[in-house]
Amino acid sequence: MSFKIEIFSQGEELVTGQITDTNATWLSEKLIQMGFTVTRHTTVGDKLEDLVGLLREIAERADCCICTGGLGPTVDDLTAEAVAKAFAKPLEFDPVAYQQMAEYFRQRGRTMPESNRKQAMLPKDSIRLDNEWGTAPGFALKSGQCQFAFVPGVPSEMKQMFREKITPLVLTPFKTQPWKLRTIKTIGLGESDIQACLDTLVFPGAVQLGFRAGSGEVQTKLLFPPDFPETEMNNFTHAVAKQIGDPVFAIDRQDKQKRSIASVLGEVLHNQQHTLCILETISQGLMAAKCLGMESLSESMFAASSEQICTKLNIEAQEDLLVTASEIAEVYRAECGTDYALVQLCNKEAVDSADQKQSVQLYNALATSTDTVTQLNRVSGTIKRKQNQAALLGLDFLRRYLQNNIKGS
Amino acid sequence: MSFKIEIFSQGEELVTGQITDTNATWLSEKLIQMGFTVTRHTTVGDKLEDLVGLLREIAERADCCICTGGLGPTVDDLTAEAVAKAFAKPLEFDPVAYQQMAEYFRQRGRTMPESNRKQAMLPKDSIRLDNEWGTAPGFALKSGQCQFAFVPGVPSEMKQMFREKITPLVLTPFKTQPWKLRTIKTIGLGESDIQACLDTLVFPGAVQLGFRAGSGEVQTKLLFPPDFPETEMNNFTHAVAKQIGDPVFAIDRQDKQKRSIASVLGEVLHNQQHTLCILETISQGLMAAKCLGMESLSESMFAASSEQICTKLNIEAQEDLLVTASEIAEVYRAECGTDYALVQLCNKEAVDSADQKQSVQLYNALATSTDTVTQLNRVSGTIKRKQNQAALLGLDFLRRYLQNNIKGS
Structure with a gap:
């Protein structure tokens, strides 16, 4: 059976739009993967009657509810008080919680303000959820059919509390079956392009297909039911990736580290013990910036125009920018003494116009010890989107070369 | 009087955590500034009974409600149907809405699929909100004391519809008094540092103080009530900015364009008709990348170590990295032929260790036609945070020099 779960976020800063509720997104994604049905997110501010009303509503509607925020030491943190009032569970002093908070302050060489005593007042019959990552303890309690868990709203504390307290102590008894997620990551295709790619593929009935697009990369998400056989899952995931083709740069599992284009590139270059230099124009440093942590990147350069680069490297500019890019790549590679040189030029006039409607032609060239290859992109x-796309397409050009060479050899 | 307004977001992709509801944040911020009291955000998925129940709840609670999403052409877009059911307002075919959609497709040389006809079915007694930015029209209607407005969930369409349809047609009758927002932007201080700075300042009772921290910059937000006198507001805002001091790089008004450190720098350099080159290490291209659109930036370079830079520029490295940075700045400035050269070196070992706990010392130098100045930062x-902070601190070093020089001259 499927259990209905709700997310309840408390905070004036959320309801007034000062910050976006990323906790609800994070929690929902985790809960769906665990096999829960997330039915509702609700955010309210610091009004006691709003909180009390909401808690009673949820107790009648949901099997489980995770509540974030409102556990701080100040007067506008009202969650525990609201729980006490909503469910007739008066607040009681918890000496262990108090001790833990005092210890938290002691370890940091600070005296605990008296206002923090409030955080050790927990509703009667609740189970304390120890907070090893901050001061405010969480707590869990059942009202009607609904199992509630309350944790601080600070995202780092909330995430730790979810993994180490809520999951084992509150969620395990639900005996949900986790779904399995495979994420196929691509650069250079839109969601609708991928959708069209997959039109001819027959999806096993229970598999859910989703897309997420963000900062230039598109993730195709395959969510498999708990009982879906592992081998079939892997085969189907690879069939989907194959159908999409070369734009796929990684397939991530939910339980493994998430990879970016730069981490994939970094891994290949590290294994080859090869070094890289990058020369960029329209991406203006962003290609290098995206390679953060990649030890193989030795140096990079940005210049506003290809004429400037030609002058600097003492090269005669050719009419064909793709030819110019190749020559620059070879000279720059020699100058930097690296194994690879990645160069991306563009038609400068289009960039200068800053006209959103005007697209920009990219001239990519990669010089290696054996040859020089090129690629056109648009x-x-x-201007910000162009910068980001250009950086990703440049890095993806190198990724395709490296991966195809690995396959080929 | 203050009106209670709620935000209602519809979509399975929101409730399952596939995307974060940034619409609710954006709308809340705008509504608070207009003088509304935002009391609740609610998100539900694609279940008809959930939608119907929620609409009836809100009709009893709020004075106004803005609903986003669920107006698409597919079977899981149920908002209009839910409204019809919740408030006994059967759907009726709107020929004008149909005509507008057909025109939208005609202009794009496409035939309108029959499924789009559904989008022209609006609840009885509702007012159509024309969508000039997409296909689905919105609509407004009153139930009980609550005035509802429904618009598509696509953020770009939602924002346009809010500005040009909801505000004049739905919100104006509420006659709220807009609050006035001033945002003081800083780099190099944390929220608690700023809070401490302002401890001695007496705030006029009605002024609300808020902070927003994000990617290295902290915004101090001052929200003034509608009747707060303009001159006093400006004086108080400047008193706050003065109290914070040099880290302030801009003061934004809600009705003017928002400024970044790069746009402030770009403006000063443009006015001076001066050019710039940048040499970065730990920020790895990000300093240049942040200067996107700044025509004064002529070129930039990244190298993994200061030794590499010294070799490249034919400079003998000094024991004191601040001295080396100065020498590099002078040589690099001459080589690039720019008015300014901004150089940032760092202690490489600390970077290599990739140890989060280990902080990194930055050695900034700026060479101009008249002198060379330096600054230390930490x-x-x-590794990602260090990259971003280093980029911002480098640019802010240049900003402080330029602004102080303007003040001084």
Whole structure:
């Protein structure tokens, strides 16, 4: 059976739009993967009657509810008081919670303000959820059919509390079956392109297909039911990836580290013990910036125009920018003494116009010890989008070369 | 009087955590500034009974409600149907809405699929909100004491519809008094540092103080009530900015364009008709990348170590990295032929260790036609945080020099 779960976020800063509720997103994604049905997110501010009303509503509707925020030491932190009032569970002093908070302050060489005593007042019959990552303890209690868990709203504390307290102590008894997620990551295709790619593929009935697009990369998400056989899952995931083709740069599992284009590139270059230099124009440093942590990147350069680069490297500019890019790549590779040189030029006039409607032609060249290869791309949209797309397409050009060479050899 | 307003977001992709509900944040911020009291955000998925129940709840609780999402052409877009059911307002075919959609497709040389006809079915007695930015029209209707407005969930369409349809047609009758927002932007201080700075300042009772921290910059937000006198507001805002001091790089008004450190720098350099080159280490291209759109930036370079830079520029490295940075700045400035050269070196060992706990010392130098100035900074945290902080601190070093020189001259 499927259990209905709700997310309840408390905070004036959320309801007034000062911050976005990323906790609800994070929790929902985790809960769906665990096999719960998330039915509702609700956010309210610091009004006691709103909190009390909401808690009573949820107690009648849901099997489980995770509540974040409102556990701080100040007067506008009202969650425990609201729980006490909503469910007639008066607040009681918890000496262990008090001791833990005092210890937290002691370890940091600070005296605990008297206002923190409030955080050790927990509703009668609740189970304390120890907070090893901050001061406010969480707590869990059942009202009607609904099992509630309350934790602080600070995202780092909330996440730790979810993994180490809520999951084992509150969620395990529900005996849900976790779904399995495979994420196929691509650069250079839109959601609708991928959708069209997959039109001819027959999806096993229970598999859920989803997309997430963000900062230039598109993730195709395959969610498999708990009882879906492992081998079939892997085969189907690879069939989907194969159908999408070369734009796929990684397939992530939910339980493994998430990979970016730069981490994939970094891994290949590290294994090859090869070094890289990058010369960029429209991406203006972002290609190098995205390679953060990649030890193989030795140096990079940005210049506003290809004429500037030619002058600097003492090269005669050719009419064909793709030819110019190749020559620059070879000279820059020699100058930097690296194994690879990745160069991306563009038609400068289009960039200068700053016209969103005008797309920009990219001229990529990669010089290696054995040959020089090139690729054309086109980017469009705002100046910021063009910068980001150009950086990703440049890095993806190198990724495709490296991965195809690995396959080929 | 203050009106209670709620935000209602519809979509399975929101409730399951596939995307974060940034619409609710954006709308709340705008509504608070207009003088509304935002009391609740609710998100539900694609279940008809959930939608119907929620609409009836809100009709009893709020004076106004803005609903986003669920107006698409597919079977899981149920908002109009839910409204019809909740408030006994059967759907009726709106020929004008149909005509507008057909025109939208015609202009794009496409035939409107029959499924879009559904989007022209609006609840009885509702007012159509024309959508000039997409296909689905919105609509407004009153039930009980609550005035509802329904618009598509696509953020770009939602924002346009809010500004040009909801505000004049739905919200104006509420005659709220807009609050006025001033945002003081800083780099290099944390929220608690700023809070401490302002401890001695007496705040006029009605002024609300808030903070927002994000990617290295902290915004101090001052929200003034509608009747707060303009001159006093400006004076108080400047008193706050003065109290915070040099870290302030901009003061934004809600009705003017928002400024970044790069846009402030770009403006000063543009006015001076001066050019710039940048040489970065730990920020790895991000300093240049942040200067996107700044025509004064002529070129930039990244190298993994200061030894590499010294070799490249034919400079003998000094024991004191601040001295080396100065020499590099002078040589690099001459080589690039720019008015300014901004150089940032760091102690490489600390970077290599990739240890989050180990902070990194930054050695900034700025060479101009008349002198060379230097500054030390320290960054800590994850490798990504260090990269971002270093980039911002480098640019802010240049900003402080330029602004102080303007003041001084």
